[in-house]
Amino acid sequence: MPLTTPGTPHDSLFELSGRAAAKATPALLGPDPDRLAEVVARVRSRRSQLHHEIETLRRAPGGLGRGALDRDQSIHRLTRQLGVLERFGPDIVLGRMSFSDGREPVYVGRLGLSDDHDRRLLVDWRAPAAEPFFAATSADPMGLSSRRRYQWVDGRVRDYWDEILDADSATAGAALDDQSSFIASLGSARTPQMRDVLATIAADQDAVIRARSRGALVVEGGPGTGKTVVALHRAAYLLYADPRLDGRAGAVLLVGPHAGYLNYVAGVLPSLGEDGVRAATLAEMVPQGRDAVPEPDRRVAALKSAAAMVGAVDPAVGLYEEAPTGRTVVETPWVDLDLDPEDWAEAFDAPAPSTPHNEARDQIWEALVEILVDKVDPQQAPVELVRRALLDNEExxxxxxxxxxxxxxxxxxxxxxxxxxxxxxxxxxxxxAEVAALQRPESRPWTDADLPLLDAARRRIGDPAAAGRRRRREKVMAEQRRYMDDVVDYVLASDDNPDSSLSMLRGEDLRDALMDPDAVEEPDRDPLAGPFAHVIVDEAQELTDAQWQMLMRRCPSLSFTIVGDRAQARSGFEGSWRDRLTGLGFSDVTTRTLRVNYRTPAEVMAEAAPVILAQVPDAVVPSSIRRGGAPLVHGRIEDLDAVLDRWLADHPDGTACVIAAETDGVSGVRGVERPRVQVLSPTTVKGLEFDLVVIVEPLGTEQGRALAVDRYVSMTRTTGQLVILTR
Structure with missing residues (x-):
């Protein structure tokens, strides 16, 4: 984002026109022009400082061990700060807080920023001092008299809104309006990626973002309540505020419902200065997930999705871990040794209980050889030669x-x-009958219902090639050590100076430091395997018991943020979220409910609410705060092209979506794709939003709750116009 050029008047950062022009008076702007000018200058100088610091660190010797790690972490931290400053420039400023006691206003930003004299210019939005900016209300002003939010466009303030929070405080210097402009900004045109909404986070959302990370926090809310906004900003907040996550790349896992969702939200966390969050779908956590297809048989899907079925993996592997019950004689050139069932059982107990099957093999083999060696009488046979013979014994x-x-x-x-x-x-x-239903030919592709079992098997069994890689590494390192010992011995023998520092080479630590641990290439660690310190799950209402187990294995502390809406679950579940989660194994469960719809116009919600309440009477339908949406339009499928063409012509900005059935419906309208128009199904549209939504009915062959949920989800994706066409 370009900054103002030197010599440009700093108040040019404010370009207020139209309805906002009345707010351009010095009395209303107050200290803002001066403070924003200071921020501009400081951002420019801080960029230069960061470039210099990063370059200096990169040129410095890498070092070893902890020193190298600290250097890399410092480079990463500074690069992250630089990225935010280069991305936002002056619009790093979100707004200001004015206080009832007359204190100097405090300005809130995406990052904390101080001048060269350590005077605070901006408070980081995640810091406790910034909490009133988001959390204060007229009922609880938290010491604020007013709050100002800026609307930035192309590096300029095009509008701002003042909220009076303390009615007893003077309103001089506040640009008073009924917040209609602010509310209207919530309905501004959407883009293919989620827009920046940090400055518009509401008090109910902020309370959830800042909630403690221990245990499971359930965030329930209907469409448009900002659940996804909360999930993403909570990830950034926890990385800043939670000591357990500090400095740990990959400490937080964000799980989305589908790839389109992850693409949609991809820019949010980088805009908040955080790149320590792993984002994935459940399918991406399993190698076979890339090619998995939906399970076509509902009965089979239900059987595979039960927690008990995942439990079948352990006995399936255990069948290959049963100790022999017979006696075996192992021959060597010097002595014959008995290998009995007790010996096998002792060797099988050598690995720790949690060791994956394949990775336990080397430990068991070594234990078995030692058990046999312990039976050798040194008076009758050379022990070391017997050990080597056993290690080389092919039988x-x-x-x-x-x-x-x-x-x-x-x-x-x-x-x-x-x-x-x-x-x-x-x-x-x-x-x-259930066993017969689960049978499948090996040539059949894996389904999404298979993935939790494949994940459990992968963790229980481990990498088939792990043992071979370990042996190759040990062999290479042993060869390195022998070579290094020969070199050191030669150097020491050639040095006749008693005061020479070469005598340090006699130390084991220095010899070990001369080894090259990277001589054997290690496989890349699976970044989605965990363990994670915290997991955030969006659209969590759809997860099966087996899928929950996948995630719980990746976060042993069970520190979760669980975002969802029971009303949007196609199959639903009995009881409350607490009932659901405690049944899975969670013990510390807290629930927060979001009840304000910031996305969907009230006119659309009036049509959508009866759809879901007819099937889910206890659904939490949120209240919309935006009005003025176009009325619902009905038509025929033949009108689709005309609807899209007319909307695109009338709206140079914004996005549209045609929602059709999961299978034939989507393929039947593929020809309508245009710039700024997507064609999705009710499943793949979850978590997204568009300015125009066109629903092509029927939405499939589903009936009852599943159909109602599909229609409800589809109808509430719009921020403006909803059109329903029938075939």
């Missing part, structure tokens, strides 16, 4: 590989679906 290795084989996670789950006897053994609660 013993083959026996061990049959007893504790390398497993493939996907193949293990595939075996459950293709071998009825195997499935009955691992899931004895299933009826014969």
């Amino acid at each position: 013993l290795r083959r026996l061990f590989s049959r007893t504790w084989p390398v497993l493939d996670p996907a193949q293990t789950v595939a075996d459950l679906w293709s071998v009825p006897a195997y499935l009955r053994r691992c899931a004895p609660w299933l009826s014969q």
